[in-house]
Structure formats: structure tokens, C-alpha cells
Amino acid sequence: MQVSISHKKLDLRRVLKDRIFYIGVIVLSGITVLPLILILYKLVREGISQINFDFFTRVAPNTLEAMVAVANNETIPGGIANGIVGTLLMVALASLMAVPVGVLTGVYLSENPESRFAGTVRTIADILQGVPSIVLGVIAYMWVVRHITNGYSALAGSTSLSIMMLPLIIRSTEETLKMIPETYKEAAFALGVPYHKVLFKVLIPSGLSGLLTGILLAVSRIIGETAPLMLTALGSSRINLNIAQPTSAVPLLIWEFYNDPNMVKLIWSSSLFLMGFVLFFNILAKRISKRWKI
Amino acid sequence: MNAEKVTKYILTFAAIIIVVIAGGMAFSLFGGAVPAFKEFGIKFIFSSEWNPTEGRESYGALPFIAGTLITSMLALIICFPLAFSTSLFLGEYFKGKKIAGILGTLVDLLAGIPSIVYGLWGFYVLKPLFVNIGINEHGLGIFTASLVLAIMIIPYATSLSNEIISMVPDELKEAAYSLGATRREVITTIVMPTASSGVIASYVLSLGRALGETMAVTMLIGNANIIPKGLFGMGNTMASVIANQFGEADGLKLSSLIAIGLLLFLITALVNFLGKLIMKRIY
Amino acid sequence: MNDAIIQINSPLLTIERLSIAYEPGKYAVQDVNAGIKKNSITAIMGPSGCGKSTLLRAINRMHELYPNTEVVGKIFLDNENIFEISAIELRRKIGMVFQRPNPFPTMSIYDNVIAGYKLNGKKLKRSVKDEIVEKSLKEVALWEEVKDALFKRGTFLSGGQQQRLCVARALAYKPEIILMDEPTSALDPIATTKIEDLLVELKKDYTIILVTHNMSQAARISDYSMFMYLGELIEYGKTKNIFSNPVDKRTEAYLTGKFG
Structure with missing residues (x-):
């Protein structure tokens, strides 16, 4: 052998x-x-x-202005202020809706890890996370554009974005809270602290950096979203702060510039800005999670 | 009622909201799709006609289902060698080294690029390039869309399969080395079989991602409402037909688009559910 | 020469001035000189962190899997410096059994035994493979227990059976030396006894180097014993001499349970 x-x-x-x-x-x-x-x-x-001062402070030019500038070989006038304001408005509104529900649901899941209902909620959150953003646009159109604001609106845009944020926040909250040592809770209970105070004064504060990281990552995920906003917020040539009115956003502006041959030059600067915006939140999130590790 | 009970009710209530949102979504999509299914029946899924002419309206989802599945699968095929190599780079060859940290950060950055920016890059960089080297005359179509889609899902596939590959116990690898195996042999005969179900799950989940991608695909696929003719032909996907036509749609057409949204929702939910199911079995 | 270190006549393996550092300047093994007798069991003892595992793993160059490890010195096998031949060739000559049983979970028992051939790209005829599997499993006294389940995965076996399977896997390629890194530390007493009996049986055909921090195990089955402390080889001799009459004070302290 x-x-x-x-x-x-x-x-x-x-x-x-x-x-x-x-x-x-x-x-x-x-x-x-x-x-x-x-x-x-x-x-x-x-x-x-x-990218100059005007870029941040002025609204997007109309086709004619852009055409004249291109013909004379000048920089296109105007900026993307309407988009920046719209993005900030809708992101803030979406966070306002998604953060409380998402965090509380995350707390519920970490407090009831074994319960059958929690399992169902977890599965549903998983499924929600996989829903394409365009479908969320359709949903927000059917719910908000049709029945609440009776027209395209910032509220409709934020609704679609907030449903996108929810599963991300739920997941990160649950995971953060799971990592907090059981002894913190036991120590608080041993001192006779009631349940709600343990939750809001001990658990959530100790997991704060984790929660914040999750929220910021969710924000960086939705900032660049275009498709759902096309069906909900539509866009606007003015700076708009009324949540029941059509509103612009940076990605929506890029889409408009892309479709208008005279404005094509603006797509790159707007994209550069959008990229920077996304990165800013992304890096901020990672900084926070590094700085305050539990 | 005491404060403890109230707190518990509030938490439960938040969880119920999630269920209501998901249920409401399904309900609304089904409700909105009813007119289309009433009009066309099951034929809606198998018809490839998309005709909005008044009086002769007829809508079928087949070209879009085909376009979605073809671009996503092709993207997955292109993505695999790249993402798998990168996860071996990060989780095996250079695990814990500085260079792996740098590459990992770069891959993360790739995930941060918005879909519309990918679309612009594809349109203004790849498209002219493809025209120049003569791949096809207009540079747009299934292949261009799939290529960009592949780049978009790489970070997702990489980070998932990297995690799985890093989890393969050192003891098993050492046992194989002690028998005289080379590193490649350890990877192909020990690491890959051990991590296989997790790696498969990673790619299933990435497929779920690709199915729903909208903007980049919309800008690159050519938006022809036909079943794609070949790799370089034009086509359309479920997500991009909604993005393109939703704004001006009403009546039967709107309902048909919502029905396509419902089908997309069901397909992605199924694929994601499968992926998570395989993933859960490993942990 | 130091009279605490025995000189082995015509050794199979010779370790010459071997030092190993995991980071520059931090030595886990320092200036070890020793010969290993053929067809014997040599035990390496010492408190945790003394460098015994590091020394063992250097003998089939497993340390190379972890970068930044620095090795100075030579090890000769059949008059050949092991650092000058290819690692894969060396590892075929020197097999290894690990602390925790680690059969490949994706392979059947049969495939586990011939894994060495598979991994080395050796294509064998079915009849030859069958023969190797049967012989190797008989060598580790596992054949009767698993002969009807050869194509099942090894994961249903008990810990002791799994470890014997791992020994069979190491034997199948006919190595000259088998390195064992605390092979019974994860096993119960009955399984431990079986493995110990097996090792005594195996030394007829193989040379065994065994790391253990179970002193009585070393006393029971080894022919020669090394005692290491803080990376240095303190004492090396015939097992019965070391246990009855240690030369170095530190060896005595360890054997009488003063530390370790």
C-alpha cells in the first residue's frame, strides 16, 4: 500500500x-x-x-437662464438651495416619524426576545427592509398624496423615507440594547427603580451612542433616495417649507438637470454635494460609534 | 394603571404600528392592483403587451418581470467573482491587517454612493465607452444596467459573505494545513464548503437588493417595454417602469403600475425571506 | 553541557538553537536544543504560557500561518533542515492532532480519513482508498464502531471518537512524526484513557511528540519528558528519571504542584 x-x-x-x-x-x-x-x-x-457661494444660497435656474449661460460660455447661474432645504426638511420630518416608533419597537424586541409576537415583528421588519424604495413611493402616494395632502407634498416624501428608516432603526436599537450588560438593569432594579425609569434613565442612555449611530446611518441611507420622491414630493423650483406642498430635494434636482440638456453641467456639482452629504452622515455615525463604545 | 404597565403598553403599541404599516402596505397594494387584475386576470403576468392607447388599453407585466430577473441575475453573476475575491481578501488573506481595513472602508464608500449618481456615471462614462469599443450602437441596455447594478450590490454581498468567511473556525483551517494543504486548497475544500450556506444566503440577499434598484437601472436600460432581445438589447424593469410612467398615469394604467409594484413587493419579500431563512439556520 | 538536558543518540529529529518570537524581541521560545528519539513518546510539560505549544507548532511550521512570527535556529528531520524544504512536503511527514477534536464538518468519516490525500491532490483508486480508510481506522481502534457509518458526517460521533478520527486522519498519510497538542484536554476520563492506550500502541510505528499539562499523563505514557518554563527548556530526560529525581529546582517545584 x-x-x-x-x-x-x-x-x-x-x-x-x-x-x-x-x-x-x-x-x-x-x-x-x-x-x-x-x-x-x-x-x-x-x-x-x-461649487461656489451661489450654489448653496440660490435656487436652481430655469432652462432659459441656463441656456443663455451655456451659450455665452459662462458658469450656469443659481444653485441648489431649494433642493438642500427640501432634503433637510424631508429628512427631519422622516426622522421625526421614524425615530420614536423605531426606537420603541427596538426596545420592545430587546425586552421580549422570546415572545412569539416579537418574532413576528422581527420578521416583518426584515421584510420591510427588503422592500424596494420605489414601492414605498407607491405606498406613500396612495396614502398621503391621495388622501392626506391631496397632492404631491413633502409629507408624502417623508412618509416613504420614514418607512425606509424604520427597519434600520429597529434593528440597530435592538442590537445595541442586547449588548448592554444585564447587570446594569439588575443594579437599577435592586435599588428599587421602577421599570419605566430603568428603561429611559438607564438602558436608553447607556445605549445612546449605538442608537444615534443607527439613526445617522439610516439618514445617510435615505438622503440619496430619488425614486420614491419622484412619486411623492415631485419637486419645486422654490424654497418650500410647507409640508403639504410639493418640495424639491437634491436628488430630485439631479434628476431634473439630467433631463434638461441645458442644465447638464449642474449634475456633477450637485452629485458631488450629495455624495459629500451622505459621507458626512456616514462618517459622523462611525465616529460616534467609535468614540462611545459601550 | 401604574407606570410600568403604561410603559409596556407604549412599547407594545410601537411594535403594533410596525405590523399595521406592513399590513396596510400589503392591503393598499392589493387594493390598488384589483382593477388591473379584474380587467386582465392572470394574463396580466404573462402578457407582454403594453398599450396605453385609449380604447385599446392593454397591460401586461411580462417584459418588466423578465427585464428585472435578467438584469438582477446577470448583475449577480458579474458581482460574484469580484465580491467573493474581496471577501476572501478581507476575511481570509488579510484578515485584521491595515490593508484590509482600508479596502473595507473603500467598499463601504461604494455602498454610500446614491443610485442616481451610479446612473449618471453609467450614462456619461460607461455608455460612451461601450459605443466607442463597439459593444452596441447606443451603449444602453441590459448589459450596461446589469454591470452598474453589479457594482452597486458588491458592497452588500462583500460585507455579508466576509462575515461568514471570517466565522470559519481556525481549528479547521489549521487541521487542513497540518495535512499539507496549500492556502487555495484550504479555501476551496474547507472554507467554502463550511461557509457555503452563509455565502449563498449573502448572494440571495444581494439579489433581493438588485431586484428593487430603480434609478441607475432606469437611466441605463433603455426603457423599451419589450422582452429584452439578448444581452445587449434594451428592456425595462418593474421598478423603472413605475418610476417612468407613474407620474402621468391614471385609471387602468395606474392600477397596472400598482399591480407591478405589488408583484415586485412579493418577489423581493420572497427572496429576502429565503435569504434570511438560510442565514438563520447557520447562526 | 548542561546535565539537566539529556543527549539523544541518533535522534530522528534534532532541534538546534531554536528561538521563536511573536513580536520583535518578545521570545516565546528561547534557544531550545533537543533531540527526539525515534519510536518513542516525548512529552512536553510546563505551565501555561511556557512556550510548549509554540515549540510544538514550529516543528511542522504551523507558526507560518500567523505573520510576524520570527524563527531563528534549525530543526533537522532525516538530516534535512525543515525550514529549507516546502511546508506542504514537511507537513506530510509530520502530522498533527489538535486540542479540540476538529473533524471536517462538511466531509464524511471516510473522506475525513483520506482528507490528506484529497487536500494534496492525490487521486487514488477506490480499492486503495478503502484499504487506507480501513487500516487507519483500525489503527485507532475506531473501525468496529463506525464501519457501518463511513459515509455519514463525523459530527454525530462522541468527542473521544472524533479525536480518534482526527488521529486516523493524521496517520493516513503515513507521517514519520505525529505532533499532539494536548489531545485529551477536551475529553472525559474514559475517552482520555482510550487515547492514551492508543498512543502507546502507535509508538511502534510512529514517533510521537505530545504537549500536555497533565503531569500524570506524561508520567503514564511518555518515554522522555521535557519541562519548559518561560520559553526555556529547563530539563529534558527519561520520564522516569525526571519524575523520580529532577535535576533542576524549577522542575521539582512544578512536579510537586508549587506552580503551574
């Missing part, structure tokens, strides 16, 4: 295959991040020249 020892050739082939595989992994990993670099390069190169 002696096995021949003529391994040398076979070994050489195996080592070679191993090397090739290793190089393949590195090359393919490099290709994976190539689009990121190309996209950032494109945004900065084409977008930076349009």
Missing part, C-alpha cells in the same frame, strides 16, 4: 495554482474598488468648478 513519494511535480503545480489564485484574489479585489475611484474622480473633476 506504499504510496509513491514522487510528489515533487504535483507539489509544484499545487504551489503554482495557489500563487495564481492569490494573485487573482488581489487583482479582482482591486477591480472591485476601481469604480469608486473612477466615480469620485469624475465627480470632483466635473463638479468642483460649479
Whole structure:
């Protein structure tokens, strides 16, 4: 049963295959991040020249203004102030709706880990997380545009965004609270502190950084959303603060610029700004989670 | 009633709201889709006609279902070698090293790019490139959409399968090394089989992501309401037909679009449910 | 020379001035010199953190899986420096059994036994494979217990059975030396006895190096014993001599339970 020892050739082939595989992994990993670099390069190169003071303070130009500027080889006048204000308004409104319900549901799930109903809620949150954003747009259209504001509105836009935020907040809340040592709670109960105070004075404050991280990540997820807003907030050429009125948003403006040949130059600066906005929240979230680890 | 009870009621109430929202969504989508299904019956799913001419209105979802499934599957196929290599880079070859941290952050950044920006990049960079190298005359269509879709789901697939791959116990890998295996052999015969169900779940969940992507696909697929003819043909997806036509729709057309939304909702819910089910079995 | 360290005549394996550092300047093993006798059981003892596992793992170069490990010195097997041949070739000659039973969960019992051949890309005829599986499982006295379940996954076996399967997996490729890193520390007393009997049986055909922090185990089954402390080889000799008459004070303190 002696096995021949003529391994040398076979070994050489195996080592070679191993090397090739290793190089393949590195090359393919490099290709994976190539689009990121190309996209950032494109945004900065084409977008930076349009970013000036007006860009943040003035509303988007109309087609005529843009056409004249392009014809005279000037920078396109105006900015995206209506979009920035609209985005901030809708994000704030969406957070206002999603944060309380999401956090409380997360607390419920972590307080009742075994209950059957909690299991159902968890599954539903999982399913909600997978619902395409365009479908949420359809829903908010049917609920809010048709029946509440009787027309396109910031409220409708925020509704679709808040349903997007909910499962993310629920998940992060539950996970954060699960990591808080049971002893904190026991110590508080041992001192005779009533249940609601333990929750709101001990549990939630100790998990605050985790909750905040979850909320900010959810915000960074919805800031760039375009599709649901097309069906709900529609867009507006004015700065609008009335939640029952059509409202613009940065991604909506990008969509408008994209569809208007005269404004095409503005898409890159707006995209650069949007990217920066998303990154800002993203980095802020990660900073917070690093700074205040439980 | 004491404060403890009130607190418990408030928490339960919040959880009930989630159930009501989900139930309400399903109810509204079904309700909105009823006229379309009443008019066309089950044929709605299998018809490939999309004709809004008044008096001869006829709507079928097949081209969009086909477009959605084809682009998503193709995106998954393109995504796999890239995402899998990256997860091996992060979770096996350079686990815990600085370079893995940097690559991981870059992949995270990829996830932060809004869909519409991907669409712009595809339209203004990839499209002219494809025209120049002669892939097809207009540069748009199934392939362009799938390629960008693949890039969009890479971070998702990578971070999920990276977690799974990192969980394969060192003891098993060491046992294989002690028998004289090379690293590639350890990966293909030990790591991959051990992590297989988790990795499969990662890609199922990524597929769920791809199915619902809207903006980038809308800008790149060509928006032709036909069953795509080949890899480089034009087409349309469920999400992008809604995005394109919802604004001007009413009556039967609106109901048909809502019905497509319902179908999309059901498909993604099913795919995600499957993915989570496989995932749960491992933990 | 130091009279606490025995000189082995015509050793199978020779460790020469071996030092191992996990980070620059921090030595886990320092300047170890020792020969290993063929067809014997050599036990390495010492308190946790003394470097016994590190020394063992260097013998089939498992330390190379973890970067930044620095190794100085030489180890000779059949007059060949093991650091100069390929690691995969070396590991075929020197098998290993780990602390916790780790049969491959995705493979059947049968495939686990011939995993070495599979992993090394060796294609064998069915009849040869059958023969190897049967012989290896008989060597570890597991054949009778599993012969009807060869194609089931090994995960339903008891801990002791799993560990014997792992020994069979290491034996199947006919290594010259088997390294064992506390192979019974995760097992109950009955399973431990079975493994110990097995090792005594196996030394007829193999050379065994065993890390243990169970002193009575070393006393029961080993022929030679090493005592390590803070990375240094303090004492090495015939087991019965070390246990009855230790040379170094630290060895005596350890054996009498003063630390460890």
C-alpha cells in the first residue's frame, strides 16, 4: 500500500495554482474598488468648478437662464438651495416619524426576545427592509398624496423615507440594547427603580451612542433616495417649507438637470454635494460609534 | 394603571404600528392592483403587451418581470467573482491587517454612493465607452444596467459573505494545513464548503437588493417595454417602469403600475425571506 | 553541557538553537536544543504560557500561518533542515492532532480519513482508498464502531471518537512524526484513557511528540519528558528519571504542584 513519494511535480503545480489564485484574489479585489475611484474622480473633476457661494444660497435656474449661460460660455447661474432645504426638511420630518416608533419597537424586541409576537415583528421588519424604495413611493402616494395632502407634498416624501428608516432603526436599537450588560438593569432594579425609569434613565442612555449611530446611518441611507420622491414630493423650483406642498430635494434636482440638456453641467456639482452629504452622515455615525463604545 | 404597565403598553403599541404599516402596505397594494387584475386576470403576468392607447388599453407585466430577473441575475453573476475575491481578501488573506481595513472602508464608500449618481456615471462614462469599443450602437441596455447594478450590490454581498468567511473556525483551517494543504486548497475544500450556506444566503440577499434598484437601472436600460432581445438589447424593469410612467398615469394604467409594484413587493419579500431563512439556520 | 538536558543518540529529529518570537524581541521560545528519539513518546510539560505549544507548532511550521512570527535556529528531520524544504512536503511527514477534536464538518468519516490525500491532490483508486480508510481506522481502534457509518458526517460521533478520527486522519498519510497538542484536554476520563492506550500502541510505528499539562499523563505514557518554563527548556530526560529525581529546582517545584 506504499504510496509513491514522487510528489515533487504535483507539489509544484499545487504551489503554482495557489500563487495564481492569490494573485487573482488581489487583482479582482482591486477591480472591485476601481469604480469608486473612477466615480469620485469624475465627480470632483466635473463638479468642483460649479461649487461656489451661489450654489448653496440660490435656487436652481430655469432652462432659459441656463441656456443663455451655456451659450455665452459662462458658469450656469443659481444653485441648489431649494433642493438642500427640501432634503433637510424631508429628512427631519422622516426622522421625526421614524425615530420614536423605531426606537420603541427596538426596545420592545430587546425586552421580549422570546415572545412569539416579537418574532413576528422581527420578521416583518426584515421584510420591510427588503422592500424596494420605489414601492414605498407607491405606498406613500396612495396614502398621503391621495388622501392626506391631496397632492404631491413633502409629507408624502417623508412618509416613504420614514418607512425606509424604520427597519434600520429597529434593528440597530435592538442590537445595541442586547449588548448592554444585564447587570446594569439588575443594579437599577435592586435599588428599587421602577421599570419605566430603568428603561429611559438607564438602558436608553447607556445605549445612546449605538442608537444615534443607527439613526445617522439610516439618514445617510435615505438622503440619496430619488425614486420614491419622484412619486411623492415631485419637486419645486422654490424654497418650500410647507409640508403639504410639493418640495424639491437634491436628488430630485439631479434628476431634473439630467433631463434638461441645458442644465447638464449642474449634475456633477450637485452629485458631488450629495455624495459629500451622505459621507458626512456616514462618517459622523462611525465616529460616534467609535468614540462611545459601550 | 401604574407606570410600568403604561410603559409596556407604549412599547407594545410601537411594535403594533410596525405590523399595521406592513399590513396596510400589503392591503393598499392589493387594493390598488384589483382593477388591473379584474380587467386582465392572470394574463396580466404573462402578457407582454403594453398599450396605453385609449380604447385599446392593454397591460401586461411580462417584459418588466423578465427585464428585472435578467438584469438582477446577470448583475449577480458579474458581482460574484469580484465580491467573493474581496471577501476572501478581507476575511481570509488579510484578515485584521491595515490593508484590509482600508479596502473595507473603500467598499463601504461604494455602498454610500446614491443610485442616481451610479446612473449618471453609467450614462456619461460607461455608455460612451461601450459605443466607442463597439459593444452596441447606443451603449444602453441590459448589459450596461446589469454591470452598474453589479457594482452597486458588491458592497452588500462583500460585507455579508466576509462575515461568514471570517466565522470559519481556525481549528479547521489549521487541521487542513497540518495535512499539507496549500492556502487555495484550504479555501476551496474547507472554507467554502463550511461557509457555503452563509455565502449563498449573502448572494440571495444581494439579489433581493438588485431586484428593487430603480434609478441607475432606469437611466441605463433603455426603457423599451419589450422582452429584452439578448444581452445587449434594451428592456425595462418593474421598478423603472413605475418610476417612468407613474407620474402621468391614471385609471387602468395606474392600477397596472400598482399591480407591478405589488408583484415586485412579493418577489423581493420572497427572496429576502429565503435569504434570511438560510442565514438563520447557520447562526 | 548542561546535565539537566539529556543527549539523544541518533535522534530522528534534532532541534538546534531554536528561538521563536511573536513580536520583535518578545521570545516565546528561547534557544531550545533537543533531540527526539525515534519510536518513542516525548512529552512536553510546563505551565501555561511556557512556550510548549509554540515549540510544538514550529516543528511542522504551523507558526507560518500567523505573520510576524520570527524563527531563528534549525530543526533537522532525516538530516534535512525543515525550514529549507516546502511546508506542504514537511507537513506530510509530520502530522498533527489538535486540542479540540476538529473533524471536517462538511466531509464524511471516510473522506475525513483520506482528507490528506484529497487536500494534496492525490487521486487514488477506490480499492486503495478503502484499504487506507480501513487500516487507519483500525489503527485507532475506531473501525468496529463506525464501519457501518463511513459515509455519514463525523459530527454525530462522541468527542473521544472524533479525536480518534482526527488521529486516523493524521496517520493516513503515513507521517514519520505525529505532533499532539494536548489531545485529551477536551475529553472525559474514559475517552482520555482510550487515547492514551492508543498512543502507546502507535509508538511502534510512529514517533510521537505530545504537549500536555497533565503531569500524570506524561508520567503514564511518555518515554522522555521535557519541562519548559518561560520559553526555556529547563530539563529534558527519561520520564522516569525526571519524575523520580529532577535535576533542576524549577522542575521539582512544578512536579510537586508549587506552580503551574
